[in-house]
Amino acid sequence: MGLRLFNTLSRQEEQFTPITPGEVKLYTCGPTVYDVAHIGNFRTFVFEDLLRRYLAFRGFEITHVMNITDVDDKTIRDSMAEGTSLGDFTSAYKQAFFEDLKTLNIVPAHHYPAATEYIQPMINMIQKLMDKGFAYQGDEGDVFFNIGQYPEYGRLTRINPDQMRPGERVSSDEYEKEGIRDFALWKAWKPEDGEVQWSSPWGKGRPGWHIECSAMSTTLLGNHFDIHCGGVDNMFPHHENEIAQSECTTGEPFVNYWMHAEFLLVDGRKMSKSLGNFYTLRQLVTDGYRPDAIRWMLMTTHYRQKLNFSVERLDDAIKAIERLRGFQARLEEWKSGTIGEADLGARAIMQFTEAMDQDLNISGGLAAVFELVREGNRLLDNGEMSHQMAGGVLEALNQINSVLGILDMSVENAAGLVDETTIQDLIEARKNARQALDFTRADALRAQLENLGIELIDTPAGTRWKRRNS
RNA sequence: GGCGUGGUGCCCAAGUGGUCUAAGGGAGUGGUUUGCAAAACCAUCAUUCGCCGGUUCGAAUCCGACCCACGCCUCCA
Known part of the structure; x- marks a missing residue:
């Protein structure tokens, strides 16, 4: 039989056949480092980790790339608000992200390209799109991709651009677009961008969001690679746009298998700061929840199924573990x-x-x-x-x-750990008491350990202990 | 308005035409074991798969209608 994966492109399970036998080129959309990632983000990253690990288990040689978006509206906005440089601002969150990956035992990707380090490849790509007539520059300097030039647009999400209802919000750049659904490849510098700018053939500015993934994935994995993952919310418009840009630039197929992780819900609703049901990994760990239980919970509901997160369920996870x-x-x-x-x-x-x-x-x-x-x-x-x-x-x-x-x-919590020597001494004392049939003392010692958060398990081979479930 | 997902025992969750009188985990109940305990093991725990109708020799699984919940169409994983 072999491995079968659900491909968003075909909306069905397909036999997985890599482009090069035995090798898998995997690209996963990473975080925008403007804040600490939340538990919903990690649902997707844990799914991707499970996929990555299973591919390895199945004997594939893997090259895994995860991007870091370190320049966009939010990173610029928040760094300016803080009065720090974009680089300083994002590197702090980047570091926090890597710490969180480690906490959840996620196998590191082979490459973590940052958007700001790939400006030139993005410019090259946009230039090609301009040369081929897939892109145009608006009156205010922004460069857009013209989806009218790409009849296959909407293939991934099965959206017909003509039937789409434009969002309520109309940003200023709508006026210079030729088509309502055209999207920005390059954004001309604006005063609110501060010092964030790069020069390009179209004037100073910065790249649009979608182009980074296309440029970084094709640079590191080749024009045509095997698997591209992300959250369902990235299907449209992000991944749709990536396909358009990439295929129009290279003239080759972009990705064979698209895989999307469903949302994590909290109390049956999407997690949001305004609803107050917002969890971050570090907060949960600080509150005493075990990282392995969090990983277990994120991982053990099938990735295409919505997952309702609750701290109560973490107890079930601990039992199973x-x-x-x-x-x-x-x-x-x-x-x-x-x-x-x-x-x-x-x-x-x-x-x-x-x-x-x-x-x-x-x-x-x-x-x-x-x-x-x-x-x-x-x-x-x-x-x-x-x-x-x-x-x-x-x-x-x-x-x-x-x-x-x-x-x-x-499985250890950060807070108040009793050192092992103390534990071993108490267990030894209890053992002696039991051998002397002094069960009163033995039970007192058990209780004492219990108070220290240590549970004992007597076995024929001796006494095992473990720290109590948090 | 367009696109999409899900409703399975007390909770979580597989299964998508017959081997399902429905896997697995947690909780519960009874038992074995144990100095006590924990763990472990055994037994028990949905004749039923949101609701109604249809197709079929046969449906949780296919089709139609309905109810409920949720998501995307806003640079949210």
């Missing part, structure tokens, strides 16, 4: 040096793959994992698992985790 961790710990204790055969593990991997091959059916994939957990625990309980087999099952579990990226995450 702890079940996996508990199983992993048992296997670690029981395994021997040599890894034996493990049909159980092989079967789980097969079922996991079978599910994930169907457009990343994560629910099906997890069902396979939990079936492995139940069966494995049963064998361990009944003493029917050999040490070698435990090693094999553990190996399979870890392989699956290379896709999930959960079990290798830290």
Whole structure:
């Protein structure tokens, strides 16, 4: 069968066939660094991470590019309001973004091109579009793409430009456009842009938003590449415009597979500052929620399904994760040096793959994992698992985790950690008390650890401990 | 006005014509195990898939109407 992915272009699942066998060129739309990214942004980035990891699991060689939009209306507006330079302003948020990616255990892209570093390729592209007659300069200096010259416009979103209702808001540049849906490739400098400007054949100014993704993706991945991802809200107009610009510039097909992550909702509604249902990753972590639980929650609802976020659901996530961790710990204790055969593990991997091959059916994939957990625990309980087999099952579990990226995450909160020596000392004291059958003292020590946020699990092999779920 | 998505047990969530009297996780209930506990295991937990009608030998899955919720058409992931 092989991997099948839902392609927005065809609106159906398709067999995934890369342009170059065994290699995948992947482009994912990144953040605009004018603020700290919110949990909805990370829904998309976590989906892209799952895709990236699964492609790797399936043996593909991947080149992954994620752009950083560090010049646009908002970054200019807010940096000016703060009185800082655009560069200083955006680099702070850029850094915060990378920290957040790390918190969520997202595998870094191979390239993070920033828009301001690709001005020249963008200008080259716009020049080509001018030369070919796909673009024109308006009376006020802005350069626009003329969608009337591109009959295929609307192919991705199946929108007929003639039927579109123009937005309520009419910006000043509407007057110089030839077509209402034409979009800006280059924006002429205005006083409110301050010092932000680059010179171009069309006068000083800055690039439009859409052109950056076209220029950066084709520069780093080639004119024609495999997969382009983003949030559903980027389908129109952003991705539609990217296709138009890119294909008109290069004369080649742009992207084979378009994949879009659905929205994250909060209380059934789109997250917005005005509704007060706005979450950022760092705030949640500061409030004591575990990053692995947040990743789990963002990841385990299928990416084309709207996801209703709530902090209550994070508790469910922790339970599920702890079940996996508990199983992993048992296997670690029981395994021997040599890894034996493990049909159980092989079967789980097969079922996991079978599910994930169907457009990343994560629910099906997890069902396979939990079936492995139940069966494995049963064998361990009944003493029917050999040490070698435990090693094999553990190996399979870890392989699956290379896709999930959960079990290798830290579960510790930033706040008030008790150091391990103290914990070990108390556990040792309790062990001695138990051996002396002094259960009163043993229970007192358990309670003491409990107060420190430590839970104990007695096993035949000794006492395991873990920090209490936050 | 145009385009689009979803409604499955108490909660989350797969499944898109027969193997579904519906996977998996959480919660609940009963039991095994345990010094106690936790974890783990076993059993139980939707004759039913928003509502109505139709197609079919057969539908959660296809078609039509309706109800409800949500999104895009504004440089929002």
